[in-house]
Amino acid sequence: MSSSIRPATILEVARIAGVSKTSVSRYYSGERERLSAAMQQRIFAAAKQLGYQPNPLARGLKGGPSGLIGMLVADIRNPFSVAIMHGVEQACRQAGLSLLVCNSDNDPQQEQQQLALMSSWRIEGLIVNAAGRHSDALRQFATNGPPLVLLDRRLADLQVDEVGLDNVAAIDMAIDHLLDRGYSRLLYVTEPPAQASSRKARLERFEARCRDQKLSNDVLSTELDDQGRLDTALEVISSADTPSRPAILCANGQVTLAVFRRMRALGLHAGDIGLIGIDELDWCELTDPGITTLAQPTDAIGKAAIACLRSRQARRNTEPRYQSFIPHLIARGSTQPTDIFDSHHHETLP
Amino acid sequence: MSSSIRPATILEVARIAGVSKTSVSRYYSGERERLSAAMQQRIFAAAKQLGYQPNPLARGLKGGPSGLIGMLVADIRNPFSVAIMHGVEQACRQAGLSLLVCNSDNDPQQEQQQLALMSSWRIEGLIVNAAGRHSDALRQFATNGPPLVLLDRRLADLQVDEVGLDNVAAIDMAIDHLLDRGYSRLLYVTEPPAQASSRKARLERFEARCRDQKLSNDVLSTELDDQGRLDTALEVISSADTPSRPAILCANGQVTLAVFRRMRALGLHAGDIGLIGIDELDWCELTDPGITTLAQPTDAIGKAAIACLRSRQARRNTEPRYQSFIPHLIARGSTQPTDIFDSHHHETLP
DNA sequence: TTGTAGGCGTTATCAA
DNA sequence: TTGATAACGCCTACAA
Secondary structure, three states: OOOOOOOOOHHHHHHHHOOOHHHHHHHHOOOHHHOOHHHHHHHHHHHHHHOOOOOHHHHHHHOOOOOEEEEEEOOOOOHHHHHHHHHHHHHHHHHOOEEEEEEOOOOHHHHHHHHHHHHHOOOOEEEEEOOOOOOHHHHHHHHHOOOEEEOOOOOHHHOOEEEEEOHHHHHHHHHHHHHHOOEEEEEEEEOOOOOOOHHHHHHHHHHHHHHHOOOEEEEEEOOOOOHHHHHHHHHHHHHOOOOOEEEEEEOOHHHHHHHHHHHHHHOOOEOOEEEEEEOOOHHHHOOOOOOEEEEOOHHHHHHHHHHHHHHHOOOOOOOOOEEEEOOEEEOOHHHOOOOOOOOOHHHOOO | OOOOOOOOOHHHHHHHHOOOHHHHHHHHOOOHHHOOHHHHHHHHHHHHHHOOOOOHHHHHHOOOOOOEEEEEEOOOOOHHHHHHHHHHHHHHHHHOOEEEEEEOOOOHHHHHHHHHHHHHOOOOEEEEEOOOOOOHHHHHHHHHOOOEEEOOOOOHHHOOEEEEEOHHHHHHHHHHHHHHOOEEEEEEEEOOOOOOOHHHHHHHHHHHHHHHOOOEEEEEEOOOOOHHHHHHHHHHHHHOOOOOEEEEEEOOHHHHHHHHHHHHHHOOOEOOEEEEEEOOOHHHHOOOOOOEEEEOOHHHHHHHHHHHHHHHHHHOOOOOOEEEEOOEEEOOHHHOOOOOOOOOHHHOOO
16 A cells, blocks of 8 residues: 555565565466465565555566557547547456557558557557558558457458448448438448448448349549538439439448538538438437437447457467447438428339 | 567667667667767668667666556547547657556546556656546545646646646636627536536636626536436526526536537527537537537647646656646537627617 | 666576 | 576666
């Protein structure tokens, strides 16, 4: 309990307990069983008296487990990343691990720097959420470095564990919901899905479904700050002269935000134009009308990521594991057509 | 550039460069100047060839700066905390520091655990954002531990550096804006401001201003999940039979969210009842009408926190420094009365 | 300007 | 079941 300015060391504990440092070390390294009950008692007492805590730097230096987990994120302000981080942090806390957080600002160069720094800390595992272009350093990491878990499918050619959304199920749920509510002309809005990634998986599923069911559909792949392209697409879909009802499916929360912002600016009413987005956000229920979303079980995903990391050591040189979670549909006004008498007309055919 | 599985050590660099470890150490410890140009060249070359990076664990173990900054947050999902963290992370990255993130879930016990863990990592500084009750461990930390910066005024009796919003200016700006827009009956909604804290500072300023200017005012101090109290207060303020126009001032972003949610549920239209909140959030422009806010310069605050931490060593045993930032008013529809002809009636008196 | 030696706190290897 | 001792990679006197 005493709190001297300098933390106690294993040696001091050993002295007070009247045993060797080796024994104290064993006590704290999971070999407690090998110690006699009497010795355990004395070590416990001495440690408590001194407020002893093992020094993770010394441990890590010696080559043991560092007790550090890294999390690399493209944009720390992205609510999805934050939500995952919450789950990750919880899991770390339970396991006595510490979490090193890095933000790459979507810049491969920064990413490389951060990766180097983290590996110099001898992290035991790394969780990556970054949908953009990746640095070679990450590939290096995947082969040479500590266990890795991806939250998006970005290094698919590289055999890495992944945890995330069941993209097929998510797109299916979204489309089913839209059809069910009477929308039949679909616009899918996504950020550019270059290379493999969850963006690509979602887009592919969307296109496959539309093809199979012969749905009238369109895809807008754009950077979100390109207001012009968004506006154009919105005008096109809102002004078509078909009787079919249009709806927009947003690939993630950022997209939903951008789309809804422009809809408001252009005076388009969600509901008339259906709107559904992947990712639930605080404000989706506060808009008028509320926005229908597919909520990801972010806490579960975060915890699964840590579990995956920790189990990786036991799965050395094994095939990568892909773990996916089913989202949860939250239906709101944005997928509720305003004229009621007609809401299922496209399904009246046998 | 070579990437062996085991990272290079200072000794290997020294051997390849044909110099002693000491020189290499100096090269990486800011004593580069003391080395001859020739030696600098050789070390640089050798280090590059081996892909050498100093091992922070060894550095920290030796007692030197660990290169670690801790950030302790009560709720990692709080957008304000995240915004600050973004600034903090940027500053860390620039300085080559790593960021250890901990979430206490508003639980003093967890906080204590996290604090112990961080201090075992020999963090060079700690940034704390936690408005709730604090553990004694934090007080300990403040006196014995590494430099500390508070983002809320919670340990005011303890002489700790603080960085944050200029609460007086913020409240003044909010009240001035409301008066200017013709609102004269004010309701202040806050979470319980137990003990000293920015919550308390804001509330006090609100009360002082209302007293000085003899403004009709009321205060609701409540936990945000207590829907009943919120609803009651909203009903009271919206149904009063005075001619004066009512407005609500929300003490922070969480409060704004809660209040607006209930207003929508009760069918109250923001604007008729004025609504302004401290903290800007993504969605404030998306609601109908948009919500007027006071945006905090979160990036600047985060960076200032790091700067404060780093300068603390030079300010050993000096008085604490309080650094505060002026917010930025973003006026939107929620403080725009709907009937126009009458919008300044309370100010028509000389 | 450069090098040598010892120690930071821990764990692993060996011996008792 | 215990203990002595040598690393781990680095920095900091001190010496040259």
